[in-house]
Amino acid sequence: MEKQAIYELYGSPDSANLVVRMALEVLHQPYRYHAVDRSIQAHKSETYRQLNPQGLLPVLVDPDQDAPLFETAAILLHMSDKHGSLGALPNGPERGRFLKWLFFLSSTLQSDLRVSFRPHVYVTDKAGQSELVSTLGGRVNEHFALLNAEIEKQQGSFLLGYEVSVLDLLLAACARWAVLYTHGEAAKIDHLSALQEMLRTVEVMPEVAKAAELECLGPTPFTAPRVPDVPGVTD
Numbered sequence: 001m002e003k004q005a006i007y008e009l010y011g012s013p014d015s016a017n018l019v020v021r022m023a024l025e026v027l028h029q030p031y032r033y034h035a036v037d038r039s040i041q042a043h044k045s046e047t048y049r050q051l052n053p054q055g056l057l058p059v060l061v062d063p064d065q066d067a068p069l070f071e072t073a074a075i076l077l078h079m080s081d082k083h084g085s086l087g088a089l090p091n092g093p094e095r096g097r098f099l100k101w102l103f104f105l106s107s108t109l110q111s112d113l114r115v116s117f118r119p120h121v122y123v124t125d126k127a128g129q130s131e132l133v134s135t136l137g138g139r140v141n142e143h144f145a146l147l148n149a150e151i152e153k154q155q156g157s158f159l160l161g162y163e164v165s166v167l168d169l170l171l172a173a174c175a176r177w178a179v180l181y182t183h184g185e186a187a188k189i190d191h192l193s194a195l196q197e198m199l200r201t202v203e204v205m206p207e208v209a210k211a212a213e214l215e216c217l218g219p220t221p222f223t224a225p226r227v228p229d230v231p232g233v234t235d
């Protein structure tokens with residue numbers, strides 16, 4: 001019998017591949033995982049840059065596509081469209097809302113977080129770094145408040161309403177990282193009750209729990225996050 005071609009996911013514990021892994025698990029898609037050791041900068045190697053010339057995680061290889069995919073939000077959109085799940089149908093009434101929050105999560109929240117994890121990449125002097133991180137901290141808190149208000153507006157517990165989508169998976173990961181990895185104060189999200197309810201609901205989904213275990217995140221990755229005790233996590 002011919003072997004089924006499956007997805008290939010490249011990642012490192014608790015990097016953005018976490019979101020793609022959660023989506024693959026929830027979609028019940030088989031995949032092969034390739035560990036990329038950030039502690040030895042394997043993501044900057046020539047071999048890895050063939051997959052993602054930026055030298056960033058994650059990469060998803062879809063055997064039906066003519067090139068590897070990078071950029072987390074693009075991967076999520078591709079997967080949700082391809083499998084007709086965890087998103088909004090291209091011609092459906094929720095599509096605009098889905099796209100707008102996906103782009104907001106990726107290009108505003110995740111981007112601000114990325115800078116606040118690595119301020120030294122953007123500003124050389126220490127005082128400048130502190131100012132940058134503090135400004136971003138305020139912005140990130142505002143982003144979470146906005147997302148909390150959007151969930152509050154819904155009938156269900158999720159950004160799109162009753163159904164979990166890739167938006168919630170990306171938001172859950174950002175909430176986790178914002179508490180653990182910013183160089184300034186941890187994000188203030190405990191009081192955001194709609195967000196916290198979404199995090200609790202997502203966290204107990206068996207597929208999400210499996211992804212969290214595979215990423216070494218511990219039993220409460222979103223409601224009480226802890227830094228995984230494995231090499232290469234915070235470099």
Ligand SMILES: N[C@@H](CCC(=O)N[C@@H](CS)C(=O)NCC(=O)O)C(=O)O
Nearest residue numbers: 015016055056057058071072073114
């Ligand atoms: N916009 C990219 C950002 C990816 C990204 O920043 N990945 C981090 C891990 S979460 C990474 O590879 N960091 C290593 C580095 O910056 O050298 C995406 O969404 O995929």
